[in-house]
Amino acid sequence: xxxxxxxxxxxxxxxxxxxxxxxxxxxxxxxxxxxxxxxxxxxxxxxxxxxxxxxxxxxxxxxxxxxxxxxxxxxxxxxxxxxxxxxxxxxxxxxxxxxxxxxxxxxxxxxxxxxxxxxxxxxxxxxxxxxxxxxxxxxxxxxxxxxxxxxxxxxxxxxxxxxxxxxxxxxxxxxxxxxxxxxxxxxxxxxxxxxxxxxxxxxxxxxxxxxxxxxxxxxxxxxxxxxxxxxxxxxxxxxxxxxx
Amino acid sequence: xxxxxxxxxxxxxxxxxxxxxxxxxxxxxxxxxxxxxxxxxxxxxxxxxxxxxxxxxxxxxxxxxxxxxxxxxxxxxxxxxxxxxxxxxxxxxxxxxxxxxxxxxxxxxxxxxxxxxxxxxxxxxxxxxxxxxxxxxxxxxxxxxxxxxxxxxxxxxxxxxxxxxxxxxxxxxxxxxxxxxxxxxxxxxxxxxxxxxxxxxxxxxxxxxxxxxxxxxxxxxxxxxxxxxxxxxxxxxxxxxxxxxxxxxxxxxxxxxxxxxxx
Numbered sequence: 001x002x003x004x005x006x007x008x009x010x011x012x013x014x015x016x017x018x019x020x021x022x023x024x025x026x027x028x029x030x031x032x033x034x035x036x037x038x039x040x041x042x043x044x045x046x047x048x049x050x051x052x053x054x055x056x057x058x059x060x061x062x063x064x065x066x067x068x069x070x071x072x073x074x075x076x077x078x079x080x081x082x083x084x085x086x087x088x089x090x091x092x093x094x095x096x097x098x099x100x101x102x103x104x105x106x107x108x109x110x111x112x113x114x115x116x117x118x119x120x121x122x123x124x125x126x127x128x129x130x131x132x133x134x135x136x137x138x139x140x141x142x143x144x145x146x147x148x149x150x151x152x153x154x155x156x157x158x159x160x161x162x163x164x165x166x167x168x169x170x171x172x173x174x175x176x177x178x179x180x181x182x183x184x185x186x187x188x189x190x191x192x193x194x195x196x197x198x199x200x201x202x203x204x205x206x207x208x209x210x211x212x213x214x215x216x217x218x219x220x221x222x223x224x225x226x227x228x229x230x231x232x233x234x235x236x237x238x239x240x241x242x243x244x
Numbered sequence: 245x246x247x248x249x250x251x252x253x254x255x256x257x258x259x260x261x262x263x264x265x266x267x268x269x270x271x272x273x274x275x276x277x278x279x280x281x282x283x284x285x286x287x288x289x290x291x292x293x294x295x296x297x298x299x300x301x302x303x304x305x306x307x308x309x310x311x312x313x314x315x316x317x318x319x320x321x322x323x324x325x326x327x328x329x330x331x332x333x334x335x336x337x338x339x340x341x342x343x344x345x346x347x348x349x350x351x352x353x354x355x356x357x358x359x360x361x362x363x364x365x366x367x368x369x370x371x372x373x374x375x376x377x378x379x380x381x382x383x384x385x386x387x388x389x390x391x392x393x394x395x396x397x398x399x400x401x402x403x404x405x406x407x408x409x410x411x412x413x414x415x416x417x418x419x420x421x422x423x424x425x426x427x428x429x430x431x432x433x434x435x436x437x438x439x440x441x442x443x444x445x446x447x448x449x450x451x452x453x454x455x456x457x458x459x460x461x462x463x464x465x466x467x468x469x470x471x472x473x474x475x476x477x478x479x480x481x482x483x484x485x486x487x488x489x490x491x492x493x494x495x496x497x498x499x500x501x502x503x504x505x506x507x
Contacts, residue, residue: 104426105412109416
């Protein structure tokens with residue numbers, strides 16, 4: 001981990017009216033690293049994540065993705081091509097089949113041929129374990145299957161970074177494992193991942209570092225071993241006692 | 245009562261009840277009235293005479309309605325997109341247009357197009373461009389309905405969850421690509437019913453173009469009445485022809501909606 005960070009968050013502030021969502025947060029993510037952001041709800045986790053691909057514009061500070069400042073770049077779409085994002089509520093396109101969901105951006109953004117895009121889409125669906133569902137519409141899929149299509153859709157763009165915004169919190173308990181398994185595989189392959197999640201199983205198995213956000217501020221950045229054995233900050237202990 | 249007996253009873257009664265409920269009674273009544281009216285019209289010399297004259301207005305009414313509708317659909321879509329735009333200039337311009345066009349009666353707009361815009365354009369271009377007649381009528385109807393349709397489109401676009409746009413943008417699509425491939429296909433499916441209603445209203449409102457001396461259905465009917473003094477047969481024939489056209493259009497709209505719903 002002696003290379004340059006692929007995501008560099010420097011003193012970022014973000015408010016919604018009077019509500020301070022993110023307050024002076026600095027965090028570096030290195031290539032191949034899995035960083036999990038935890039913290040109480042309303043703590044600014046999702047907002048921070050959404051700032052990385054500029055779904056939220058930051059008020060102050062700087063975010064560099066792969067060397068490009070996302071606030072100064074002329075073409076944010078170029079930066080977004082390299083960042084896959086998975087949402088809490090999947091956000092699949094309901095008028096398209098699973099395959100078409102994955103093909104669309106490859107055609108429009110990556111300018112791939114229909115044939116090539118479909119091949120990539122089939123491969124990705126296979127990889128997330130629902131290859132046979134390619135012709136189903138989102139409404140015909142379970143939540144877990146939808147989320148796996150959403151992951152496949154993001155991966156088909158060959159991103160350098162994957163952002164996960166509470167990917168399992170809208171799922172029924174028996175659906176969670178399938179999605180987490182896909183994420184674990186991805187982490188093992190060396191994908192750079194920033195994950196907002198409270199799945200402690202995933203944290204234990206895959207996280208390189210954990211960041212605890214509370215009231216918009218970064219309380220502690222630590223490793224899974226330290227988090228579970230000896231958290232340094234009082235606030236971290238308190239939070240862990242609530243969720244474990 | 246045994247379970248089988250109950251099932252047999254329900255099995256017999258339920259479809260019977262449903263069959264009566266699912267009959268489109270309005271259509272049955274309409275058909276009976278239609279047959280009666282059709283019979284009395286076709287056996288009456290006065291009605292045949294009136295219809296034979298007035299039916300000549302149908303072509304112009306349909307022509308103006310359909311051209312205006314297509315232009316209204318396109319102009320309305322552009323205005324609707326401007327209404328949801330973050331660009332303050334586009335937003336202000338489209339809002340101003342919509343508020344003005346919705347606030348002025350269609351009849352006034354048509355008179356204005358016919359007697360203010362048409363002569364001005366003719367003078368301004370040295371007689372090169374003449375909007376007299378159908379162009380002025382289409383301009384009036386389309387520009388007014390574009391405002392209504394803009395609001396329909398806007399409602400449809402705003403009804404699509406924010407997450408759809410965000411997902412498309414996060415995949416690297418720009419705003420217009422996301423709009424075209426993700427948001428609009430869903431929005432348009434949702435607004436098909438109100439857009440269909442607009443088509444039917446427009447057909448009826450096209451009768452207002454008779455004030456700029458166009459021989460549409462209504463104007464032809466009035467011509468007939470003023471010549472023959474048979475107001476009863478004349479206006480009945482006009483109403484009947486409008487009704488036949490709107491019923492036909494509403495059938496088409498239903499079929500289109502159903503097809504879109506299945507897809």
